[in-house]
Amino acid sequence: MVRSLWKVGLVVWFLGLMLTSRGSAFVLSGHDWSYQSAPMGEDWLVCSSTMPGGPSGGGQRTKDGAVGWNDSNFNFTFGVDACLSAGVYPLPNNVNQVDFGGGLGIGVLAETTSWFFTNNPADTIECDMRFSSAVPWYTGTGTPPGTQFDWWSVAIHEMGHCLGLDHETRITNPTPVMSPSLAAGEVRRTLTFDDSAGRDAIYGAPSSWALVPGGGFTPSAPAATVLNGDLALFVRGTDDHLYVNWLLTNNQWTGWALVPGGGSTPSTPAATVLDSDVALFVRGTDDRLYANFLLTGP
């Protein structure tokens, strides 16, 4: 009897965990531009003349970092490069200024300042950004040497702050661009699933449907979870077996494969991640609940 109660408790705990689990761990800063009809459509001005490499160096890499966030809901737009803040950072002057200079703290590569009205703190009204002149920069598009910091990687991180994202420290595989630290020689120029999910949480997911690669049909709703940055999609096939299709961090799908363990189910599965294992729960044909821990990823 005690053992049965223990089992029931375990199942309830797992179900509770599934209900409270988040697929992503992005952190919102609480200030963003989602109130605008065309977010990020306000001109950004880059003071590129003083940046390492000039307009084609730090200037262009700043824009490359911004473009990395663009989707169907918004696009960063830039005015003609200009220095309208006269080297003062930050400066509330209705200009979204990006510049290069000193005055940042020890250990800081770049900083973003968001301005807002206190009666409506959720709405960003201006965003200023400074790259530190106290550290050695790499402003090319290749691989930076181990003695220089990659401007492009820092730019995409800082633009994430302007969008309304805060630091993400809990995910490391893959490391999001919103991770707080970057080592010299390290490159992090493309969004991870977590970064995109954060952006979409604020501005909405790109509005288009596409067939999941791999084809096939299902009589039930799917279940999904994320393991080490890979998305696992589970469905019940028309033969009542369970199938999984992994979306890898390189945005490639593995295709459908039978879930190990065999068996059949008449219902929708449920999935979550616990201690780096995928936990999959199904209703058996005998109406009992079954758990399957997939110890490895795709």
Next chain:
Amino acid sequence: MRKALRITCVALLVGVGLWPGVGATAMYQLGLPQLSRGAETIVLGTVTDQMSAWNDLHTAIYTDVKVEVEEAIKGAVGPEVTFRITGGEVGAIGMRTSTDPTFRKGERVIVFLHTSGSTIQLFGQQQGKFTVSDGTVTQAGQVMPVPDFSAAIRAASQ
């Protein structure tokens, strides 16, 4: 046995020079040895008050954070210490940076301070603040009892 475990833990942290990455925006990571040696003063205490104002040029808002000192882990301080962070709210305008932490009244913290300048500031900005919760320091998912953390700081400071 527990003491031996603590000593081993502290020795590992100091010897390897590793500490959870925390954060200032797009920063290079300051390990515990760098933080401990770079900060002239390190205190454990509780936030009792905060006051925000514009700087003299009216280009930025700063906030003075007052902490009631419970323990001076490094350096000599009085019963209270006040340090300045960038960001805050004054009247209708608010400002927040990606590198400065925020504090709340009643929050128990360990702060690494740069006290040799004209204004006391956090050393390493976000990296210089550790929140204490239930007697432990939690940062970037790592949990450690305050006495162990203090011992690690003292060892790293030498």
